[in-house]
Amino acid sequence: MAISISGLRKRFGQTDVLRGLELEITKGELVALLGPSGSGKTTLLKIIAGLEWPDTGRLEVDGENWLELAAQDRRIGFVFQHYALFPHMSVRDNLAFGLTVRPRAQRPGKAVIAAKVQELLHFLQITHLADRFPGQLSGGQRQRVALGRALAIEPKLLLLDEPFGALDAAIRRDLRRWLRGVHEATGSTTIFVTHDQEEAFELADRVVVMGEGRIEQIGHADTIHDHPASPFVARFMGATVELPVTLQAGRPEAAGLDLQALARRALPDGPATLFVRPEDIRPVPDSAAPWRIESRMSNGAHLRLVLRHATGAEAEADIPRRAVQAEALAPGASVRLRVEAGAIFPAERQGTAATTVSQPILKLESSK
Ligand SMILES: Nc1ncnc2c1ncn2[C@@H]1O[C@H](COP(=O)(O)OP(=O)(O)OP(=O)(O)O)[C@@H](O)[C@H]1O
Ligand SMILES: [Mg+2]
Incomplete structure (x- = not known):
């Protein structure tokens, strides 16, 4: 999906949280939003997901005005900053959730859902964890399940808000490489939020540096490193x-x-x-x-x-x-x-x- 954002503004009370963003993302691209805490990364992601609405500005996806579309009509996979798996559901049921809650007319049959979940378990390399509950998983395993849950609906757009936030450096590096592979295998457009420079530069095709509600620079790792704007x-x-x-x-x-x-x-x-x-x-x-x-x-x-x-x-x-x-x-x-x-x-x-x-x-x- 190609995303085109222009003139995007958002205030919460007296605070300007987004101050006029311009951003073009091409189909299949992996873009990292990088910036300090409070710079507006999550707010931007939520607007793209349809969980928050801008005061002014445009959001077009493949030429369609998404500000007229409800969240459930956008076919987005979202992994939240403070994600939560359903603790009372097995890994298998967590993965199936997005498909089972679809309106009846769009809901795949039970056998189709089971096959899809099996395929995801295999793809995520967590088949052996299928019947465990979230409380019985390590942090890195939970992150994979959270991503799997987002991927289950075959999103055309994957939005990840610091999905590896709480993990230690070595696991983050593994998951990063793994996520890059997932991105390439699915061909989805992916927007990834982080405040970790190394993570942004290693993973992304392009990095968007945000500060206090503005886009300060968009570019490749070397350019941003050598030529800060x-x-x-x-x-x-x-x-x-x-x-x-x-x-x-x-x-x-x-x-x-x-x-x-x-x-x-x-x-x-x-x-x-x-x-x-x-x-x-x-x-x-x-x-x-x-x-x-x-x-x-x-x-x-x-x-x-x-x-x-x-x-x-x-x-x-x-x-x-x-x-x-x-x-x-x-x-x-x-x-x-x-x-x-x-x-x-x-x-x-x-x-x-x-x-x-x-x-x-x-x-x-x-x-x-
Ligand atoms: N629902 C809300 N009501 C009021 N203010 C909000 C709301 N959501 C976010 N804000 C404010 O908007 C600003 C940007 O928040 P946002 O969550 O987008 O930042 P962020 O870049 O994701 O930060 P972090 O790295 O800490 O997650 C912050 O000052 C925050 O306090
Ligand atoms: Mg955030």
Whole structure:
């Protein structure tokens, strides 16, 4: 199913929850909605499912206006954020549920439902669990059953709201790979909500980054990682170090920073902010530089250095422990910071919320 969303707005009381969304999803695509808590992901999913209605905007699916369709007419499989299997029903009955509650005219016969459930059990690799009750399953097994229940009605559109939320990392990775397989085997269009970056990027064809009711960026993993479209996306993608710089003739400059690795671009002069990931900062011993190493911590593979500027500003650097000459980067040492990659945006005005910052004036790439 091809989905076309435009001008979608939703308020709950005084809160703008969706502030004008534009989104096109093509048939068979797996799209991840990624964003912090409260950014409107579930609300968007519910509107698509017909469980919530927008104040204004369009939602068309294969050219049909879905805002005129009731939820039960949309043929959607939905796995909720806080899913619940029916505890008093076996796995088999949970899977059959969506088919048995259909209106009589559309309801398949008992034998057809039983065969369908058998096929699903096999497909989900949970045949051996068919007669157990939800309370007798592990978290990962329950997630599979929840997905199976959504798939039972052969949805043309599968909506998954953090379906792996409560599981540990290893099981999530397994289920992710498995879900990708299910998606490919069924050919359904799938929208998947997560606030886990790794999950979004590994699973999805495209990632939609949401922040405070807006779509901040739509793209592939590499583009969003290397070219964040806004300060919000830069921060969300881990560029947590913000360094004030001055743009001059196409180059960012600041005392104590070595920015040679950043490509030169045509830019207006003036104050700007450089957003950098801690792993893209290399402290270099320099007795004349204004940065000082305040503390150093190891997590085994990496050293995290907390760096303090003479003005009080703070930055952090993550460096591979083996690559470091430990004596030279000890607490107290003066260093300049070589920045390997980063994104630049015009300096945010005092008192202006991040969400009102418009387009980036440039993106910088490492010249490596
Ligand atoms: N029924 C409702 N009534 C009032 N406010 C609501 C309602 N549903 C959601 N909200 C508010 O809308 C905003 C977006 O909520 P939503 O559930 O869409 O966020 P989310 O991105 O799914 O967050 P999370 O990652 O925590 O699940 C939140 O501020 C939430 O409090
Ligand atoms: Mg949610």
